[in-house]
Amino acid sequence: MRCGSAWLLSLAGAAALSNALYLAKRDNPAVLALPFVRDQDSSRKISKRSKTVGVASGNNHDDYYLESYDYAVNLTFGTPPQHFKVYLETYGNGCWLDGVNDEFCGSYHNSSYCGGNGGYNQSASRTAKELHEKFVYDSLGEIDRGDYVTDTLMIGGATVNDMKMGITTGLPSSINTMKLAYGNESSTSLTQALADAGAINSPAFSLWAGNVLFGGVDKSKYNGTLQTLPIIDNSNFSKAFRVDMDGMFINGSSLASDTFPIDAVFDNSFSGTYVPKSVADAILPHLGNVSVPNSWGAVNFSCSSVSDDSTIGFKFGDLDFEFSLKKFISYEPGMGIPYDDPLTRLADFGDTCWLSIAENKPEHKAISQHGSIILGTDFMGLIYAVFDLENDEVSLAKRNWDSSSTDIVEITSGKDGVPGAKKSAATNTHIGADLGMTALIAASMLIMIFWCA
Structure with missing residues (x-):
């Protein structure tokens, strides 16, 4: 009987979640709209992605394609603001910038790499705080490493104080990246950071070619x-x-x-x-x-x-x-x-x-x-x-x-x-090869354990 009651409660919870997203029309909605910017120097982006998707680099036509499809936005980090172009990614929650000591970035505002902006210079920011915590992130099979800091992030008119950011050094494959999804507890996605700062009311965003809209939907x-x-x-x-x-x-x-x-x-x-x-x-x-x-x-x-x-x-x-x-x-x-x-x-x-x-x-x-x-x-x-x-x-x-x-x-x-x-109607998913039976066995074990509780 206890099992049956708990199952009904579980179904009720699922029904509540079925109505999860609420859209409100206001004169001044708490949203953040960002158009993607064209990438004039895709050399680092190409080298990063060529290892995973087979993109051929080294000609203008590849540059044109990546320029058109990269999900890049402009932001500043630090006080006074240091300007960066970053790439938004929908897998993971890590956020990092190339550091001033990155051998491929050189000194701040003195390099053609890193979007022409150079690396982040912690000593040049009066709001920077070193966390004495190592940054390690596995990005598409490549390990990005460095140190965590917090500093003031400004993006599209919104401000996030004490944004936690990994600062990488000496990594030729690294690019400025802010991820928008789920991940490990040591990192906070840009989506969640904007919600925590009150810039948007819910950690959600809309995405379509050329634009990202945090906290809202463009109907x-x-x-x-x-x-x-x-x-x-x-x-x-x-x-x-x-x-x-x-x-x-x-x-x-x-x-x-x-x-x-x-x-x-x-x-x-x-x-x-x-x-x-x-x-x-x-x-x-x-x-x-x-x-x-x-x-x-x-x-x-x-x-x-x-x-x-x-x-x-x-x-x-x-x-x-x-x-x-x-x-x-x-x-x-x-x-x-x-x-x-x-x-x-x-x-x-x-x-x-x-x-x-x-x-x-x-x-x-x-x-x-x-x-x-x-x-x-x-x-x-x-x-x-x-x-x-x-x-x-x-x-x-x-x-x-x-x-x-x-x-x-x-x-x-x-x-x-x-x-x-x-x-949309629910479906029963095949999770990769031979995983359907595994899921079924796990579900059966859960039911048996609960029945005996």
């Missing part, structure tokens, strides 16, 4: 209603913006339907999308004659083998996204040179194309340990998404590409739901 930027999905949290992967994906399709035909539902994580530190081998193999017949996958699982093929009306679809609960397949095709691996872009069509790159959707190979731990499916910027740049850390939810909608206005509403703390939003 003019999407069509239809936001579909809310619960974040999947399990011991096999780190907690992240991970939801159920219920299917993928090409020209309406299901791809490896037995693989779904499966976990999918939103991670803009990758320019491409990674899928299980079963899904990757199911895509190949739609591309004509393809090459043997390269070391990162990517294949090339004749550009002319894909018709202009070919489509690819992604299903999440009740929401179906459908895009031109050419949105996921480029002239280089890792979406280095987008095929479906007017500027790239002005040049002659031949008839060899690459698909940005690649096999998620287990041997590439920096990728496979993130999740079964990784949705990179090729997908994320095509949708409207709301990420809610307080209530562990992700809400998705189709982009409104014709919007030239704004209709911003505030996300307030609470569980009262999104007005007009629809809760």
Whole structure:
């Protein structure tokens, strides 16, 4: 009987969480809107990401692509303010800047590296505090190290006093990074820091191509209603913006339907999308004659083998996204040179194309340990998404590409739901290979233990 009562309470709690995001229309909403800035020197960004997504560096076309898709914003850190360009990432919660002693940054404001700003100079800030705590963060398989400090952060008109930041030294692969999601207790994400400082009312943000809106939703930027999905949290992967994906399709035909539902994580530190081998193999017949996958699982093929009306679809609960397949095709691996872009069509790159959707190979731990499916910027740049850390939810909608206005509403703390939003149907997720049975056994053990309590 006790077991039954507790189960009913658990269901009640789940029902309360189903209405987690509340949107409030106010004259002066507590939101922070930031447009992404173009990256004029992507040399460090390319070197960082080339190790994980196979982006070819060293030519202007790669620079153009990364410049267009990097999620970079401007901010200051310190008093007087020291200016930095930082990259916002949706996986993890670590925040760090290159230090003035970084051999690749040189002295402050005296280097072409680090976005042209040089490294953070702690001794030049009168509000800096050294914490005597070492900073260590595993970023895409590369270990960033340094020391923690606190200092005054200013971003988009908002101020965060005593923002905890890792300061790295001597790391050629390091870039200024502020993560927006979950992670370890020694770090605080930018999203949570803004909420703690009172700049926004809830640790949540909206993301769409070219913009991030902390603490709010711009209703003019999407069509239809936001579909809310619960974040999947399990011991096999780190907690992240991970939801159920219920299917993928090409020209309406299901791809490896037995693989779904499966976990999918939103991670803009990758320019491409990674899928299980079963899904990757199911895509190949739609591309004509393809090459043997390269070391990162990517294949090339004749550009002319894909018709202009070919489509690819992604299903999440009740929401179906459908895009031109050419949105996921480029002239280089890792979406280095987008095929479906007017500027790239002005040049002659031949008839060899690459698909940005690649096999998620287990041997590439920096990728496979993130999740079964990784949705990179090729997908994320095509949708409207709301990420809610307080209530562990992700809400998705189709982009409104014709919007030239704004209709911003505030996300307030609470569980009262999104007005007009629809809760997507729940699914049972396959968490990677052979993990479904593990989850079932664990659930059974939990029930047995509770029954005997």
